[in-house]
Amino acid sequence: MDVSTSTPTLTKVPVHVAMIMDGNGRWAQKRGLPRLAGHRAGTENLRRIIRASVEFGVKYLTIYAFSTENWGRPQEEVEGLLHILEEVIDRELDELDQQGVQLRHLGHLDRLPAMLQEKIIRAVERTRDNDRLILSVAFNYGGRDEIVCAIRAMMRDSVKPEEVTPELVSRYLFTADLPDPDLIIRTSGEMRVSNFLIWQSAYSEWYVTPVLWPDFDREEYLKALIEYSHRERRFGKLTAQDDSTDCAC
Ligand code: FPP
Numbered sequence: 001m002d003v004s005t006s007t008p009t010l011t012k013v014p015v016h017v018a019m020i021m022d023g024n025g026r027w028a029q030k031r032g033l034p035r036l037a038g039h040r041a042g043t044e045n046l047r048r049i050i051r052a053s054v055e056f057g058v059k060y061l062t063i064y065a066f067s068t069e070n071w072g073r074p075q076e077e078v079e080g081l082l083h084i085l086e087e088v089i090d091r092e093l094d095e096l097d098q099q100g101v102q103l104r105h106l107g108h109l110d111r112l113p114a115m116l117q118e119k120i121i122r123a124v125e126r127t128r129d130n131d132r133l134i135l136s137v138a139f140n141y142g143g144r145d146e147i148v149c150a151i152r153a154m155m156r157d158s159v160k161p162e163e164v165t166p167e168l169v170s171r172y173l174f175t176a177d178l179p180d181p182d183l184i185i186r187t188s189g190e191m192r193v194s195n196f197l198i199w200q201s202a203y204s205e206w207y208v209t210p211v212l213w214p215d216f217d218r219e220e221y222l223k224a225l226i227e228y229s230h231r232e233r234r235f236g237k238l239t240a241q242d243d244s245t246d247c248a249c
Contacts, residue, residue, distance in 0.1 A: 020196055021065070021216075060178060066138070099133070109121070
């Protein structure tokens with residue numbers, strides 16, 4: 001089968017794919033370009049990946065665009081990434097909306113420039129009824145921060161200890177009404193979780209490829225999906241059916 005021209009029949013498609021888009025800096029460095037050129041190439045690639053997600057029948061796509069730790073990068077790079085997100089919203093929103101993409105934001109808005117906050121809120125609002133692909137952009141997001149905020153919110157709501165269950169915790173996270181990711185793809189070969197969806201990824205399948213994010217195209221994505229389709233998921237049990245998850249505390 002020529003996977004480059006035809007849409008393949010996959011035996012099992014992940015409902016929710018999350019991606020750590022790593023390697024933009026190295027991609028740029030290899031070409032003697034500034035790091036921001038790598039982020040721009042990575043942004044171009046994102047369009048291909050969104051299109052391919054729709055084509056392959058992935059329902060939820062979550063991307064890690066800016067972590068709570070990324071504020072520690074040089075100011076020029078931080079400002080560049082904030083600017084790229086703003087540009088993406090300005091330039092791509094009409095098309096994303098027409099494609100039926102629902103945009104969501106995971107993370108805190110408050111540290112972002114006011115104009116960007118407004119654009120994110122308006123983009124989320126405008127696309128809220130779309131359901132072809134749910135695209136969640138983790139921007140100013142950190143998994144530990146998300147869990148700490150969830151605990152604080154539960155305490156503010158006077159949740160009793162015996163009422164705390166995995167399901168309740170999930171409902172207090174930024175991802176409250178998203179299914180857990182079935183597959184997490186990390187590009188550029190790094191074997192790290194990097195504070196991404198640390199609660200939600202408890203039983204996700206991982207796929208790590210040495211390919212740098214700007215080069216992670218449709219064919220590379222397809223390779224990940226084909227590998228996923230061969231994985232047997234047992235969720236820590238002997239079969240995927242056994243569904244007992246009691247807390248012992
Ligand atoms: C990690 O690569 C990538 C990021 C921190 C940013 C990812 C952002 C994009 C792909 C731009 C599109 C996103 C938006 C705003 C919607 P790195 O810079 O750490 O790469 P390196 O490890 O090679 O240095």
